[in-house]
Amino acid sequence: MQKLLLLGDEAIAQGAIDAGISAVYAYPGTPSTEITEYIQASKQAAEKKIKSLWSANEKTAMETAIGMSYAGKKSLVCMKHVGLNVAADPFINSAVTGANGGLVVLSADDPSMHSSQNEQDSRFYGKFALIPVLEPSNQQEAYDMTRYAFELSEKFGTPVLIRVTTRLAHSRAGVTRAKESKQNSMQLPGDLQQFVLLPAIARRQYKRLLTKQELFENDGLESGFNTLIPGKDKSLGIVACGIAYNYLLENFEGGKVPYPVLKVGQYPIPAKLVEELYNSVDEMLVLEEGYPIFEELLRGYLNKGKTVRGRLEGSIPRDGELNPNIVGRALGLAITEGFETPSILRGRPPQLCEGCSHTDSFKALNEALEPYSGGRVLSDIGCYTLSALPPLESINSCVDMGASITMAIGAADAGLFPVVAAIGDSTFTHSGITGLLDAVNHNSPITVLLNDNSTTGMTGGQDSSAFGKVDDIVRGLGVEEEHIRVITPLRRNHEENVKVFQEELEYRGVSVIIARRECIQTLARRMKLKALEKRKEKTLA
Amino acid sequence: MKKDIIISGVGGQGILTISTVIGTAALSEGLELKQAEVHGMSQRGGDVQSHMRLSSDKIASDLIPQGQADIIISVEPLESLRYVEMLNREKGWLVTSMNPFNNIADYPPVEDILNAIWELPHYVTIDANRVAKDLGSIKAANIVVLGAASPLLDIKYDSLEEAIRTIFAKKGEDIIHLNLKALRAGRDYAQERT
Ligand SMILES: Cc1ncc(C[n+]2csc(CCOP(=O)(O)OP(=O)(O)O)c2C)c(N)n1
Numbered sequence: 001m002q003k004l005l006l007l008g009d010e011a012i013a014q015g016a017i018d019a020g021i022s023a024v025y026a027y028p029g030t031p032s033t034e035i036t037e038y039i040q041a042s043k044q045a046a047e048k049k050i051k052s053l054w055s056a057n058e059k060t061a062m063e064t065a066i067g068m069s070y071a072g073k074k075s076l077v078c079m080k081h082v083g084l085n086v087a088a089d090p091f092i093n094s095a096v097t098g099a100n101g102g103l104v105v106l107s108a109d110d111p112s113m114h115s116s117q118n119e120q121d122s123r124f125y126g127k128f129a130l131i132p133v134l135e136p137s138n139q140q141e142a143y144d145m146t147r148y149a150f151e152l153s154e155k156f157g158t159p160v161l162i163r164v165t166t167r168l169a170h171s172r173a174g175v176t177r178a179k180e181s182k183q184n185s186m187q188l189p190g191d192l193q194q195f196v197l198l199p200a201i202a203r204r205q206y207k208r209l210l211t212k213q214e215l216f217e218n219d220g221l222e223s224g225f226n227t228l229i230p231g232k233d234k235s236l237g238i239v240a241c242g243i244a245y246n247y248l249l250e251n252f253e254g255g256k257v258p259y260p261v262l263k264v265g266q267y268p269i270p271a272k273l274v275e276e277l278y279n280s281v282d283e284m285l286v287l288e289e290g291y292p293i294f295e296e297l298l299r300g301y302l303n304k305g306k307t308v309r310g311r312l313e314g315s316i317p318r319d320g321e322l323n324p325n326i327v328g329r330a331l332g333l334a335i336t337e338g339f340e341t342p343s344i345l346r347g348r349p350p351q352l353c354e355g356c357s358h359t360d361s362f363k364a365l366n367e368a369l370e371p372y373s374g375g376r377v378l379s380d381i382g383c384y385t386l387s388a389l390p391p392l393e394s395i396n397s398c399v400d401m402g403a404s405i406t407m408a409i410g411a412a413d414a415g416l417f418p419v420v421a422a423i424g425d426s427t428f429t430h431s432g433i434t435g436l437l438d439a440v441n442h443n444s445p446i447t448v449l450l451n452d453n454s455t456t457g458m459t460g461g462q463d464s465s466a467f468g469k470v471d472d473i474v475r476g477l478g479v480e481e482e483h484i485r486v487i488t489p490l491r492r493n494h495e496e497n498v499k500v501f502q503e504e505l506e507y508r509g510v511s512v513i514i515a516r517r518e519c520i521q522t523l524a525r526r527m528k529l530k531a532l533e534k535r536k537e538k539t540l541a
Numbered sequence: 542m543k544k545d546i547i548i549s550g551v552g553g554q555g556i557l558t559i560s561t562v563i564g565t566a567a568l569s570e571g572l573e574l575k576q577a578e579v580h581g582m583s584q585r586g587g588d589v590q591s592h593m594r595l596s597s598d599k600i601a602s603d604l605i606p607q608g609q610a611d612i613i614i615s616v617e618p619l620e621s622l623r624y625v626e627m628l629n630r631e632k633g634w635l636v637t638s639m640n641p642f643n644n645i646a647d648y649p650p651v652e653d654i655l656n657a658i659w660e661l662p663h664y665v666t667i668d669a670n671r672v673a674k675d676l677g678s679i680k681a682a683n684i685v686v687l688g689a690a691s692p693l694l695d696i697k698y699d700s701l702e703e704a705i706r707t708i709f710a711k712k713g714e715d716i717i718h719l720n721l722k723a724l725r726a727g728r729d730y731a732q733e734r735t
Contacts, residue, residue, distance in 0.1 A: 170577060171603035174574065324605075325607050335608070341625060351586040
């Protein structure tokens with residue numbers, strides 16, 4: 001078959017389509033977003049009627065996929081690493097129910113936090129849930145492993161986790177496809193109590209999961225994704241997980257590593273292979289992108305065996321993503337110097353676009369808050385979080401999606417008044433609605449600024465679940481009509497918008513100010529499409 | 542053949558288009574390729590870069606090791622300096638637009654930036670905005686810069702032209718021609734200097 005030039009994310013998407021999925025369920029999040037977008041744009045996926053609409057959040061996505069698995073069909077769930085926190089409840093429990101139709105969860109980690117709040121390592125979640133984890137080292141493996149993940153899931157009746165990191169997700173290379181597998185037809189589980197996690201059944205199911213552990217480990221010996229590559233120089237044995245393997249090869253001419261290497265792509269790592277390597281070398285070096293999970297296991301709590309080098313020991317920095325130079329240094333190799341960075345270089349942080357509605361909202365809010373002391377705006381995650389930086393410097397928190405409203409309730413309970421919660425429309429439907437219900441039920445004296453730019457801006461403008469529904473949701477939760485204020489954040493409305501903020505800040509109950517103006521990026525895209533269509537019509541006429 | 546290229550600029554300036562043209566051309570010549578990009582709207586207005594690796598042999602890492610880039614192609618002068626640490630000291634070339642994208646408070650004087658670039662052993666600096674404007678649209682400035690780097694790429698000029706035709710096909714003949722002219726203008730400018 002012909003080679004395709006694909007991002008790691010796209011290779012996963014193509015792998016899932018070819019594996020015969022009937023749906024992808026996802027909430028956007030860098031660096032995972034392109035997987036679902038690829039399936040949404042794929043003609044092949046459309047022909048196969050693969051469902052690919054965005055879910056409201058990662059938890060609803062995960063649960064929907066469990067439902068599809070229950071009904072016997074294959075589906076993929078995609079999210080960024082912190083999304084797995086949101087989906088953790090169904091994720092962990094799906095390991096106990098087990099899978100019927102193939103169930104594969106993709107979590108994309110972001111070491112070095114290129115666009116994230118932390119650099120948590122999803123492999124931990126795999127271990128926590130006691131399920132197999134696959135970690136590709138390149139785009140071809142991303143494709144192959146996605147195919148294999150579905151086989152594994154159905155062979156052992158278990159959900160399978162695939163873990164990638166930013167560099168693979170967002171790097172392109174040639175990928176060769178394999179023959180398509182069929183989609184499943186609907187078939188309910190043979191045991192209709194399999195998914196009923198009442199204690200008595202859950203105990204039985206959990207024991208089943210425990211007995212599968214050995215099978216999972218043995219599979220890692222046969223799948224071909226864990227390989228022990230011999231090397232002459234036995235002074236060092238290297239364990240290279242996922243993409244770290246590429247960085248290792250990069251350091252040696254023609255990729256010829258003199259040391260024995262255990263290339264890891266599937267967890268749990270078979271103890272047999274580790275033992276074989278460990279016994280044949282003087283010292284070990286563990287190269288893993290993310291947390292030193294395997295290094296910690298290998299060295300043990302008391303660290304009394306052979307020297308194990310890595311992030312804990314200090315040969316590799318404790319945080320941040322790997323690269324060829326970090327690996328080279330750990331191997332004691334000389335690093336080629338480039339030119340010295342000139343002192344006139346300046347940082348250029350991302351910023352709100354010229355003409356962004358958020359700028360006008362926060363300018364009005366800033367002015368209304370002038371009479372009060374600072375530190376009163378608890379915010380959320382989205383483009384509007386950039387208002388933390390100069391020149392606006394409007395907000396004082398960004399913790400996790402949905403935390404603005406709930407943190408404002410807590411701060412108000414502690415006596416902070418007035419207090420503002422700033423949240424975007426997509427974040428609101430992701431996990432802000434329940435918080436607002438709390439606020440209404442507690443009659444909390446908070447002012448919510450709901451930045452409705454009618455899209456999921458931060459991740460590139462995906463459809464927002466909130467579109468056209470925000471006002472009704474707010475009203476339906478019980479916010480009083482006269483304290484639901486809709487404003488248009490434009491420079492020319494500045495004075496009247498400041499007034500709206502001033503009035504609501506002084507109200508000792510829940511008020512919601514909906515600042516509504518479309519994201520200028522999605523607006524520009526729509527206009528461009530319109531112009532294209534017009535041109536097409538003209539040429540047709 | 543082996544070329545490691547860093548492509549840099551400010552989010553929204555069209556560096557992905559440059560990568561796509563080079564990538565498409567390289568693929569048509571049967572080369573191996575790896576290309577690490579920066580994605581996400583969060584990068585808008587911030588610094589963005591792409592690592593592009595071409596080779597007739599297998600490529601291991603998606604990232605270029607420090608001091609080993611053969612070319613930096615930049616659509617913004619300050620951004621070109623952000624990656625000189627990656628540039629090969631003996632044979633590395635820096636090819637950049639001279640037109641500043643000034644969206645930060647402490648943007649240094651352009652003369653200082655250019656002077657720092659001109660201290661490097663191998664560079665091409667081009668007023669890409671003016672060249673593109675003379676051809677009809679400033680939007681083609683990124684392709685002008687690509688043209689200026691084209692003599693250094695070890696890729697046939699025809700393959701680059703063909704890639705532009707493929708990539709801009711949807712946008713109509715006018716846009717294709719504009720970009721082909723932009724590529725040629727950049728190349729002519731550089732050939733007088735490389
Ligand atoms: C749990 C979780 N899922 C996904 C993300 C990625 N993410 C960050 S902000 C955002 C959406 C923001 O959309 P919205 O609230 O509408 O604000 P906008 O960016 O449009 O201003 C997403 C999906 C995240 N940080 N955490």
